Amino acid sequence: MAQSLDRLKESPSQTAGPYVHIGLTPNFCGIGGVYESDLGSCMVNGETRGERIELRIRVFDGAGAPLKDALIEIWQADASGFYNSPAELRGAADPNFLGWGRQPTDMETGACLFQTIKPGRVPFRDGRLMAPHITLWIVARGINIGLHTRLYFSDEEKANGEDPILARIEHRLRVPTLIAERQGDTYVFDVHLQGDKETVFFDS
Amino acid sequence: MPEPGSNRAPETGAFFQRDRLWHPTALTPAYKSSVLRSPQKALLSFDNTLSELTGPVFGHAMLGELDNDLIHNFATPGESAIGERIIVHGRVLDERGKGVPGVLLEFWQANAGGRYRHKKDGYLAPLDPNFGGCGRTITGDDGGYAFRTVRPGPYPWPNGPNDWRPAHIHFSVFGKGFAQRLITQMYFEGDPLIWRCPIVGGISDKAAIEALIATLDMQSTIPMDALAYKFDIVLRGRRSTLFENRPEGN
Numbered sequence: 001m002a003q004s005l006d007r008l009k010e011s012p013s014q015t016a017g018p019y020v021h022i023g024l025t026p027n028f029c030g031i032g033g034v035y036e037s038d039l040g041s042c043m044v045n046g047e048t049r050g051e052r053i054e055l056r057i058r059v060f061d062g063a064g065a066p067l068k069d070a071l072i073e074i075w076q077a078d079a080s081g082f083y084n085s086p087a088e089l090r091g092a093a094d095p096n097f098l099g100w101g102r103q104p105t106d107m108e109t110g111a112c113l114f115q116t117i118k119p120g121r122v123p124f125r126d127g128r129l130m131a132p133h134i135t136l137w138i139v140a141r142g143i144n145i146g147l148h149t150r151l152y153f154s155d156e157e158k159a160n161g162e163d164p165i166l167a168r169i170e171h172r173l174r175v176p177t178l179i180a181e182r183q184g185d186t187y188v189f190d191v192h193l194q195g196d197k198e199t200v201f202f203d204s
Numbered sequence: 205m206p207e208p209g210s211n212r213a214p215e216t217g218a219f220f221q222r223d224r225l226w227h228p229t230a231l232t233p234a235y236k237s238s239v240l241r242s243p244q245k246a247l248l249s250f251d252n253t254l255s256e257l258t259g260p261v262f263g264h265a266m267l268g269e270l271d272n273d274l275i276h277n278f279a280t281p282g283e284s285a286i287g288e289r290i291i292v293h294g295r296v297l298d299e300r301g302k303g304v305p306g307v308l309l310e311f312w313q314a315n316a317g318g319r320y321r322h323k324k325d326g327y328l329a330p331l332d333p334n335f336g337g338c339g340r341t342i343t344g345d346d347g348g349y350a351f352r353t354v355r356p357g358p359y360p361w362p363n364g365p366n367d368w369r370p371a372h373i374h375f376s377v378f379g380k381g382f383a384q385r386l387i388t389q390m391y392f393e394g395d396p397l398i399w400r401c402p403i404v405g406g407i408s409d410k411a412a413i414e415a416l417i418a419t420l421d422m423q424s425t426i427p428m429d430a431l432a433y434k435f436d437i438v439l440r441g442r443r444s445t446l447f448e449n450r451p452e453g454n
């Protein structure tokens with residue numbers, strides 16, 4: 001027998017379940033006084049640089065109903081295309097923008113709103129610029145392992161056309177599942193877990 | 205930006221690929237909620253870009269004094285939550301076995317009777333006025349963490365006609381890159397309900413299930429006060445960047 005590679009295995013994922021709010025947005029579900037505010041509920045302040053935008057995201061199940069118990073996190077670059085992260089070695093990101101947000105879907109409507117800024121372009125591995133995008137991570141009851149995808153912007157047609165990740169999508173009809181539609185200052189993004197309009201999810 | 209609390213250069217290599225056969229698959233029909241909520245098409249695979257390699261990092265300054273004490277963080281001053289007092293501790297490691305410092309862990313659970321403080325939970329077991337059910341902490345230099353709570357009760361749930369969740373604590377974990385983001389559950393050694401649970405059963409490898417079962421750790425108990433359980437969490441590791449081909453500006 002050959003030598004062991006001696007690697008550990010990643011802890012297996014388990015669903016966030018129906019009560020994910022208790023842990024991640026306790027104030028939202030009526031558990032007050034433990035944390036001052038829900039982490040990630042506010043992404044921008046008066047000093048944050050960049051164009052203010054709103055994201056309106058819904059997640060639909062295979063029967064076409066919006067999930068009312070999901071939780072979405074987003075991760076994005078600042079207006080100049082820098083991530084506020086120790087692994088960002090190209091330069092310093094806007095100190096007034098962490099670039100991470102967390103929101104539950106509304107228990108009545110299923111809509112989830114983020115007030116943020118439009119991200120700048122970030123280089124792909126080979127140095128080409130990717131189109132502006134926001135990474136999404138979705139968990140909920142019934143989702144066994146968190147779903148990763150990206151939100152791109154409908155008014156960035158040229159950049160989207162040269163984006164190396166969008167270019168990898170073999171079925172071109174599925175590319176629009178990653179593009180949020182601009183309506184005023186709001187980008188509307190519907191995620192579909194199943195069916196003809198199933199969103200492209202990532203394994204990266 | 206250096207790693208908070210250290211002068212070590214941050215690691216920037218791509219993450220090892222996720223073993224999707226080790227994790228539960230998206231569709232696990234015995235867990236009925238997965239049927240309409242599981243993607244059916246192939247995932248798009250690509251090597252991590254900066255968008256996955258980077259991630260938010262949280263500092264200890266955000267933590268309140270009682271954030272890692274679920275026995276007291278919702279209780280009326282002078283009172284405490286009802287139940288079997290336990291300490292849960294362990295380390296967050298990466299797949300190469302290295303402790304990961306500065307990891308934000310958030311946890312939530314039912315009370316000792318198996319009831320969640322949530323308007324959607326209709327289980328007959330009573331709420332404990334002194335128990336909220338959430339807590340958080342950040343791992344230390346060696347990846348270690350600890351918190352105090354009461355052992356949660358098992359609870360019935362609407363799935364099959366008579367399904368009960370084993371006692372468990374939900375964990376949310378941030379690594380250093382957003383692609384490491386993970387939610388899982390910790391179970392308790394010796395609980396016979398583990399092996400009957402349709403959610404646990406979504407994991408096909410017995411060794412993977414065992415990786416989620418905390419061990420009773422008598423050496424870490426506090427006599428006349430609290431039992432202790434040890435639970436290690438493993439995050440995706442990074443490839444070495446030694447021989448990586450990195451064009452300028454990346």
Ligand SMILES: [Fe+3]
Nearest residue numbers: 017369372374
């Ligand atoms: Fe639970």
